[in-house]
Amino acid sequence: MTSLQLNVAGEELVPQATAYGLLVGLGAAFCGVILVALKIQKAYLSEDSGTSEMFMVANRTVGTGLTSSAVFSSWMWINETVFAAAMCYRYGISIPMLWAAGLCFQIALMAALGVLAKIRVPYAHTSLEIIRMRYGNIGHGVFIVLNLTNNVFGCASMILTGSQLIYGISGMHFAAATVLIPIGVVCYTAVGGLKATFLTDYLHTAIALILIMYFTLSVLTNDAVGGLGGLYDKVMANAAVNIVPGNYEGSVLTFKSKNAIIWALILKFGNLALVVMDTAFWQKSFATEINATVPGYNLAALAIFGVPWGLGSVIGMAARALHTTPIWPTYPNPLTLAQINAGFVMPYTVKALIGDQGIVAFFVLLFMALTSTVSSSMIAVSSILSFDVYKTYINPKASDKTLVRVSHLTVIIHGCFITGVALALNYGGANMTWIxxxxPILACPGIIPLALTLLWSGQTRLAAIVSPVLGFFTGLAIWLSTSKSLYGEINLTTTGMGVPALYGAIGSFFSPALYSVLISQYKPYKFDWRIFLRIELADEAQLARSSSIQPNHPPSDATSTSSDAEKPGSDPTKDVPTNDDSRVTPIAHDPVRGKSVQEKNPGIFFTNSDTSASSIPLDEIQHPFSEAELKKLHWWHRVAWAWFVFIVLVTFVAWPMPLYRNYIFSKSFFSGWVTVAIIWQFFAFFAVVLYPLYDGRFEIEKGVRGVYRAIQAYTGKSKK
Incomplete structure (x- = not known):
């Protein structure tokens, strides 16, 4: 027996040596795979992570399949696997489905916001870049704090939870686990940037889904469970010891559960903040091709549904069926609430039914879920610190090479920082439920003001700056005052109750919308969306000033002829760059963006002395996308909003509400319910594992061909 920092007793299900070996070995293996993949990309696919565009937004060339896999992996946190089962055990059969419903609509919303960002801010790198362009440095600073807080707090809490789980099942000290979890991720993310996280996200996704299906089917078909019918019979036979307060007739097989609904609503608010306020999800949308954002994100939204629903239902109900039998690891002692909240339900069930090999597989699944979260957070925070802080305020003239070097450094700094935060939370006595x-109270206030930045031209600078701050204090005041009113005092226990947290989350989320509308009535104005196009102009002006960037070829004829036409009789040599900073520097043709702004707007020139693009009249700026591309993007925008509304109506209204009644699942209904959930897991595997292979088949073939030829050439030289 080991004692966790939170006084939670855990059974040592796997030796410490095995735990250390798995953490170190898996981290090293992923580093090796990614380094090899990056070499192949650079050598045979012309993808170099040594440029900021590639490091931050993967050259904006990621297709539908890899997008769906990456978004799925970034959103497949430890919650959807381990804690869906634990909360199903605690509250009953409704939790896994409600948990799944609380995961998909945020991704559908991000698809709509992402494609709108492509239309209005086609070459942004981070969501904060959009904020600064519209609201200036003060607004930029406010949202930097909100985004960093959301990323750091979310990521550190996952590391905290993972380290406690590893400690509980292996005896490894949680401080050692806290350090080892992110160290491998730091290595490959620092080297490879966003494209590296896309590749590792795919590997995480493939391995994790295979293990999830393995656990689901192995537990269900185990002789001690006896299939769907046997599982139902055993849960019903244990009904007398499986009473859940607040459920209809105390049953774990009813959808009518007050506590489950409260938990699910809090989860929905928190998850919405984790997506919209996480720059990683914005970056992935910026990194996609024009036709990949909406289908890629919505494929992930559908696929993620099957993880907590199928796995949580089977593991949670199997634990309810077996926790009073001799095969249970803690028998004859029952599971305590602290053990449930620590996530021990799933590893105990796996140990009881699958044995030692199951625990090793569980350890691998845990690693997949943790590192996918950490890698996504690292590249997001790295982009904020390098692009939104360093380049904006410390070194505006930073070259592309310098920016990538700073990005590498900030990945390492963030890895060290979140490790420290996770340790502080652990020693401070925090637990996953309280976090x-x-x-939601901490992260929700910025959601609506950030969305309105792209959706409403009437939101003023003052409203965007003040409303999130007021929203946070509103939610905090509601949370604490409700805790005091209902339970008589304010402490970790009372603030960790469901009702105060729900009221606080509602206030924190909705109040900024009211504040924004009211404050915007003071000195109202209408924002011109064309101003966002200056982000691309600023990028190209930076390229013009950067001595490290050389044109790929001379400026197009259109540029030179237009320049000559506008200045009859002028000396064409005046447009040739010299050492004089006042001279014009040609802009390179970008193979990813196509024509540069200067080529598309022949009347616009950048000089080496330019510091901004704000002086260029808006009427002279053309959108970088063609009319056909814009028409396609607007069509995708309408599709995305229609799909978002559909998902919300189905998962919030049409599906759960008819089930919230005085009804206990019958055997046939339970069997059909779990069967559909398992089928959904196989759909998820097809959507985010098999389809990306098909979608990227030409790049894979090209890379394999290049490696094969390189091996042939090497072996030929060796023979000679």
């Missing part, structure tokens, strides 16, 4: 209740 899950507090996070």
């Amino acid at each position: 899950g209740y507090f996070r």
